[in-house]
Amino acid sequence: MSTVPSQPDPENDPRVKAVFDDIRATRKSDFVNNMWRYLAFDATLLEQTWAEVKRVMATPSSLDPLTKEMVYITASIINGCSYCVHSHTAAARAKGMTPQQHAELLSIVALAGKTNQLATGLQVPVDPVFDQG
Amino acid sequence: MSTVPSQPDPENDPRVKAVFDDIRATRKSDFVNNMWRYLAFDATLLEQTWAEVKRVMATPSSLDPLTKEMVYITASIINGCSYCVHSHTAAARAKGMTPQQHAELLSIVALAGKTNQLATGLQVPVDPVFDQG
Amino acid sequence: MSTVPSQPDPENDPRVKAVFDDIRATRKSDFVNNMWRYLAFDATLLEQTWAEVKRVMATPSSLDPLTKEMVYITASIINGCSYCVHSHTAAARAKGMTPQQHAELLSIVALAGKTNQLATGLQVPVDPVFDQG
Amino acid sequence: MSTVPSQPDPENDPRVKAVFDDIRATRKSDFVNNMWRYLAFDATLLEQTWAEVKRVMATPSSLDPLTKEMVYITASIINGCSYCVHSHTAAARAKGMTPQQHAELLSIVALAGKTNQLATGLQVPVDPVFDQG
Amino acid sequence: MSTVPSQPDPENDPRVKAVFDDIRATRKSDFVNNMWRYLAFDATLLEQTWAEVKRVMATPSSLDPLTKEMVYITASIINGCSYCVHSHTAAARAKGMTPQQHAELLSIVALAGKTNQLATGLQVPVDPVFDQG
Amino acid sequence: MSTVPSQPDPENDPRVKAVFDDIRATRKSDFVNNMWRYLAFDATLLEQTWAEVKRVMATPSSLDPLTKEMVYITASIINGCSYCVHSHTAAARAKGMTPQQHAELLSIVALAGKTNQLATGLQVPVDPVFDQG
Structure with missing residues (x-):
């Protein structure tokens, strides 16, 4: 469809x-x-x-091809794009992502999903030291 | 606040x-x-x-510390967590992220933001070859 | 289901x-x-x-029916509602949306997906001139 | 602003x-x-x-007023509406939400943020038994 | 898949x-x-x-099991996790959620989806009285 | 910041x-x-x-400049980009958006925010007639 x-x-x-x-x-x-x-x-x-x-x-650039694909998977998961999760997981696997790295990647995305919601729920003020400009 | x-x-x-x-x-x-x-x-x-x-x-794990932070930044941007974008960008910088890598990371997140919406807008069917199980 | x-x-x-x-x-x-x-x-x-x-x-209102449907498609894509993307794309087509307009609409949604993430990733401060109240 | x-x-x-x-x-x-x-x-x-x-x-309805506000807080966090997180947390507090209940609510939202991303990352197929229609 | x-x-x-x-x-x-x-x-x-x-x-905790599941359903809907909407709706039903409560829950999620977007579209400033710290 | x-x-x-x-x-x-x-x-x-x-x-294209900006505002609201909501609302106003059109646009975004969540909460199956390919 x-x-x-x-x-x-x-x-x-x-x-x-x-x-x-x-x-x-x-x-x-x-x-x-x-x-x-x-x-x-x-x-x-x-x-x-x-x-x-x-x-x-x-x-070729300052980030290696596998890192790029893992960033792309992360974005695709959170943007809720089913197609893109499939295609970029396949691409990462083709570029050498191991099952262990896949599990770790998902652990980080899951942890971020958790702490992002906590920070938003608490409305934590940004520490001034983080400001770059 | x-x-x-x-x-x-x-x-x-x-x-x-x-x-x-x-x-x-x-x-x-x-x-x-x-x-x-x-x-x-x-x-x-x-x-x-x-x-x-x-x-x-x-x-210590199968992913290096800087890659992990870049995945965390990606998630934080898309989850819209202002606090987390600040804190994890600072953490990535502390772990050696260069301005060029930062710009590249943002380019990938931006590109994913674009193609994720295109795939959802078109409702592209998942290629059977991507299925793992 | x-x-x-x-x-x-x-x-x-x-x-x-x-x-x-x-x-x-x-x-x-x-x-x-x-x-x-x-x-x-x-x-x-x-x-x-x-x-x-x-x-x-x-x-009948201050916006024409096709514009309304294109706004609805946009929201449905970003909210990740597969059903709604389908139903409102069909509705827009029934109200005269051409393939070229469809492609343009998706280009704008994709571009917004990109620049929205860039602005959030950079945490760009709002220009005072934009403030209305 | x-x-x-x-x-x-x-x-x-x-x-x-x-x-x-x-x-x-x-x-x-x-x-x-x-x-x-x-x-x-x-x-x-x-x-x-x-x-x-x-x-x-x-x-008055089939859900009690505090439950309703907690559902509203949840939605507001995930929709990323800073204003709404503030206003509905205040409303829940006014309706009796204790600090312990607030912490529990955030724990559930955080856990959901985590498992939602895992299920999307894995693209877990829906069990047929869940289908109602 | x-x-x-x-x-x-x-x-x-x-x-x-x-x-x-x-x-x-x-x-x-x-x-x-x-x-x-x-x-x-x-x-x-x-x-x-x-x-x-x-x-x-x-x-066992300060929130009853059904309330917890309704919060989980809410998060799953907004995070766009199809699998989780199915599994937690089934869980809530198993814990006694009536069709009327289900409809009410969806009414609140839908209303929040509406007012969250309005507040973000208007960029309503947070009332100082809501600030807790 | x-x-x-x-x-x-x-x-x-x-x-x-x-x-x-x-x-x-x-x-x-x-x-x-x-x-x-x-x-x-x-x-x-x-x-x-x-x-x-x-x-x-x-x-110049198949969509008029004001329609484009209204689509951009819609995307920016739902992507939760505060900066972009401000900048594109200002741009739309500069291109002639009246307060009435602004209110209407927000009504549609709000309604979509509502029905998108309802369709996802119900997991409504896509009608076969909507399928284009």
Whole structure:
């Protein structure tokens, strides 16, 4: 079930094909997951979203690829995006996340879920020492 | 402003003092931040919360301390906990997070904020290949 | 799957029937979607919810009907209500939302998802000029 | 700081005055808190919101008044509404919530914050036995 | 569909078996729901989560068991945890929640969803009288 | 209070100056609000964020500028971004939003806040007719 029609052959549109080709080349895999297949309902949205994902997630940077995926999983859990929890957990596993690291990651997300609510429930004032500007 | 009274000298309660002493020893610092000072309105809640934070965040494990803080910052941003964003950003900085890593972390959280909403807006079906069980 | 029993013939209850009849008359359609069928487990809750939806969404006002539905879709995405994303996207389409407008709407929701997290992550102080009171 | 102008004397508008008078009579108190003073920028919105709050919260029903306020606090924490956390904690206290009950309430909200994230992170399938309809 | 493998016989692990036995004894029922079966992918996470759920939810305290479950349902709805809404609604029903109380609970959660957004949209300043510390 | 240092003269960095100049030119105003001043702690993040805001919000498209801002306000309220609620309400007002339209917008957001929670609380199954793909 989706709010936009799935398209039998989205790569008939050359702009969509170019993005899918780049996804395959970047990931060194023939598989293009549903996120991109459904975003293909609008070529512009597809192009811009992929360009940003590629730049932020697939370019060497000051954070290692597995850390990035664990941050993405965290955000996806709290934003309540079922699809994204699935896709980024799979991506983290492909980048080497062990079951133990997965369990630890979930422990931190769970602990944050707890203390975030406590701090909001208590309305704890921010310590002046934390202020940077 | 808080929903519970701040206490002028919470360490008059020996259970509170024991927790504060352990916080200072664990962190090798005299500073006890407001989160713990306000949680002290209930010694049991204080003890249990600190015990879990210490176990999850201050015990050597399969994730390094800076990664853990970055996951905590991510959760705190999306849960909308202003206090926690401040305290965990300060903690990450104390553990070596550079301004460049901070900017990268925010880029990933921002990108996830974007694609999480897109996947939910499109109601993208989960690819069967992602299913683990 | 639902947390309340679906009822084979909810219109046996005259209060439910009155609401369903008004839904059909207001929308000029025989179709009554599941939201109302499940809310029918409590006639009072059904009556009050429909009365408010009708007043806010189906009464001519200072905002046009399509804009209203796009605001509703936005809220439903961010509140993570899968059912509501589906029902209000269908409603917006019925009121003339084009695929291009749909893609644009999602672009704005996605951009807001991004900058909202950035502002919270940075804890940007509100500019005094924005204050109205 | 607010997004609408505060009004020096909102009760010059007879519709606003009628609502404020009913708030005072219902609560047996002269105090009208800011929520209502700012909602007064639009008399219709003020009237409808107060009517619903009065009906749901101030009418004898199958749930006792303190339980209702604790549910309201819970929702306000998780929705991240700072104002509402303050106002409903004050209301619960006025209805007899003890510090111990307050701490217990926060323990449950914190635990839910934790297990909700775990279930979402694991994408636990719903047990068929839970289905009601 | 889940992000971790379901295990055909998780109780082969004695630590998992000990937790499942305690769940059965505490609840006086042979049924162990999926939350625990999937958490069993990591025995430590399972043990700690159950210990906390048992302590907070299954120990006599200043709040009655049904009130606790209604608070848990509220949190689960707003955190958008479909699994948890199902499991805690079932638990509340088992503890005596009537359809009328269920409808009332949903009315309060819905009203809070409404006024929380209004207060955030208006950015209503907190009344000084609400401040406790 | 912020998690990054505010900079006394961010435009000493020519990349920052170029973005600020474009903000001023695009908006035909000398005022550069805090969001951009704090994002300036990382020139790359600043450039990319502004480029996207300009493209999505300041380019003629299939949605009119005021509708776009109202969608942005909606997202900002539900994401709980206090800064963004302020800045986009000010932007909407500058683009002609009347107090009546503001009140209506808040009514819709509030109603969605209500029905989104009801649908999630009931776990209403999606009607097959809503499925597009």
